[in-house]
Amino acid sequence: MSRSFDRIASVLFLMVGAFFIVESQKLSSSAYGSRVGPELFPMGLGILLILLSILLIYKTFRYSKEEKKVTPVDVKRFLIIFIATLLYALLLELMGYVLSTFIFLTVAFQTMEKGKLWLSILISGAFSLGVYYLYVEVLKGTLPAFPF
Template identity: 45%
Template sequence: MNPAFDRWAALAFFAVGAAFVYGSLQLSHTAYGSQVGPDVFPMGLGAVLMLLDVRLLVDTFRLRPSGEKDAKGNQAHLRQFGALLLSVVVYIGLLETLGYVLSTFGFLLAGFQIMERGKWLSSVMIAAVFSIGVYGLFVGVLQGTLPGFPTWLTG
């Protein structure tokens, strides 16, 4: 185990448990026809979570770290991941403005290039086949709902 991380995680989950207990205190204590209100279950669980976190915290001091290979993703992987995450966020942000086909095509093209530079032709082909194919199948054949093309494009 990685004690530093576990300590932070214990604190974070402790806060989550406390937040749920606090939130439960604001809820009604009874329900119609029953003495048991909607607050009992989350409050109990919140308290259990807090207890478990204390236990985890104690464990981090008691147990020796088990010489974990601290293979921190090296810088290149971290940059790659950052770029990929950024493109996912941009993709989600543009999904409803640009429509499914355009935003998906853009995201896939960017994603392929982030993973490995080059091979533009096959990247463009796969991205196009996936985005148009999924849209055509889902909206055209299965009658599902996906954002279409932006109005400024279709007029």
């Protein structure tokens, strides 16, 4: 993209990250049956977003003068990922975390790079099961259960 677009986007994402952190502090500190409070995930996302925004701001100052090529926007891929994200949010409770996350990640990986279906399935499955185990078993949090 362009230097100015990246700078504007990074500042906007920095503000969104700060908003996530501030608003996550307003959530209750613990949920019923969970040692991990509901504020942890949005606060973590906010911190991650702020760190990535700072990295992007830093990189915009390192752009060389020759780097003027602008990549075209791929609307088809964007729409596929956007619709998959909406469906993921809508079906998370119904299908459970592991299954809905697995399907979403597989669709997203295949949208970004066709081919290597088995590798996408393997990574999606490992990530879904790994995060579920880590969050539910190790941290004693709660996620939507399996649908069966």
